[in-house]
């Protein structure tokens with residue numbers, strides 16, 4: 001997605017060979033116009049998948065997921081990283097390991113919002129090692145719902161998540177795929193070579 005690639009080139013900060021900071025439009029401050037375009041793009045790509053729910057994880061997945069849900073006219077659910085006071089039981093949970101933070105978190109979704117037979121589209125801001133997607137897939141399976149695909153805003157193509165998920169025959173649509181962050185430079189994989 002050209003608009004997104006241009007924004008990453010303009011505003012993204014390469015923190016290391018592995019980590020990209022995009023807090024001017026996605027991870028802290030949010031660019032609503034860009035999120036709208038992202039929602040439209042995901043909705044277009046998954047329009048024939050019969051999506052009934054969009055699922056993401058707090059907090060940075062919420063903005064692109066909400067715009068996608070708006071365009072597809074379906075509800076948006078976000079998995080919680082910490083249990084809230086009002087979420088006491090009736091939970092579907094999974095463990096997610098973060099390699100960047102070197103910690104494992106239990107994520108949870110209320111059984112009230114994912115139903116058997118739901119066709120779920122997963123949306124997240126980044127795909128790195130694929131742990132978030134696998135955790136959310138686990139929750140979808142527990143609910144006896146179907147995962148119809150994964151929409152990622154920025155995939156780090158040099159990390160193994162994309163391959164891991166695609167090898168499970170899960171459809172992954174990434175709006176920008178980064179081939180490398182070496183020498184402080186963002187290098188994109190050309191479209192169609194994913």
Ligand code: 5GP
Pocket residue numbers: 018019020021022027060098099100124125126127128129130131132133156161
């Ligand atoms: P994964 O589960 O695929 O290993 O990691 C995905 C999660 O890690 C995303 O939800 C995102 O929050 C975070 N993440 C991974 N790599 C980056 C990165 O380079 N930049 C930012 N801002 N977040 C990242």
